[in-house]
Amino acid sequence: MAIKRLVVMGAPIAHSRSPYIFAELFRQYAMRDAVYYQLYADGSASIPLLFDGLGLYGANVTSPLKGTAFASVNWVSGSAKALxxxxxxxxxxxxxxxxxxxxxxxxxxLRQLAIDPSRKRCYVLGAGGAAAAVVCALVRLGARPTIVNRTHARSLALAGRLGASAMRSEEITPIPGDLLFSCLPPGSDLPTWDWNAFSWLFDSVYYASPLEPVASVHSLPRCGAQEWLYWQAVAAFKIFFRGESD
Structure with missing residues (x-):
């Protein structure tokens, strides 16, 4: 029986919970012909070389390799191309x-958390790959998100590409009911807003998040990262083993 080898690759990678999710999916579907593990990859070795040298069947890619992966594959899906x-x-x-x-x-x-952003003011902090994914999802749901990033030119570029809007943080006064989606990496500075205007904080980071102190001080629920990780992994599982697309 040929074993399919799959990895989650990136740097750092020790914090990744993807192997636990895939182990549970393998158990649910009684799969004994696949293994999944972490692979530290910082870009010093090319992705095609890693696939060839390690005999990989599939990989989930995390920071800082998503852009590199886009340039390294032979074919990209519509969703990957848009992002x-x-x-x-x-x-x-x-x-x-x-x-x-x-x-x-x-x-x-969002579905699991019963959050409907379509009639809310949605602010997305960040203008990288995670922010692009959030904006893409919000636009699909009929929302028109506003991107806020320290480098305003990046906000404008992403907004123009994905059909959103962009503002500087000092131009925004949050009001009760507004939704906040943070896609900032650990160590990032936050806007000086009235955080109590937000009923919850949707966070893309599940370790060392810059939102942790804000959520603690203002007693705000911080959610999203674990759920996001799980559902993107399920979608990847379907691509790997059922031939589905994104």
């Missing part, structure tokens, strides 16, 4: 196929 990033790679007869399941992960998280 300019790949987070799921499948090896099909030596050709690498790239997908992006992050928008599906965000949609699944």
């Amino acid at each position: 300019g990033a790949v987070n799921t790679i499948v090896n099909r007869d030596g050709a690498l196929y790239g997908y992006n399941t992050d928008p599906i992960g965000v949609l699944g998280a």
Whole structure:
């Protein structure tokens, strides 16, 4: 029986919970012909070389490799092309196929948390790959999110590409009912807003999040990261083993 080898690759990677999710999915579907593990990869070795050298069937890709993955595969899905990033790679007869399941992960998280953003003012902090995925998901749900980033030019560029709007943080006064989606990496500075205007904080980071102190001081629920991770992993599982797309 040929074993399919799959990894989650990135740097850092020890914090990743993807192996636990896939272990549970393998158990649910009684799969004994696949293994999934963490792989530290900081970009010093090319992704095609890693696939070839390790005999990989598939990979989930995390920071800082999603852009590199996009440029490294032989084919990209429509979702990956729209985001300019790949987070799921499948090896099909030596050709690498790239997908992006992050928008599906965000949609699944919002559905699980019973959050309807379509009639709310939605602010997205950040203008990188995670922010692009959130904006893409919100637009699919009929919302028109506003992107806020320290480098305003990046906000404008992302907004123009995905059909959103962009504002500087000092131009925004949050009001009760507004929704906040943070896609800021650990160590980022936060806007000086009235955080009590938000009923909850949707966070893309589940470790060392810059939102942790704010959520603690203002007794705000911080959610989203775990749910997002789970649903994007389920979507990747379906791509790996059922031939579905994103």
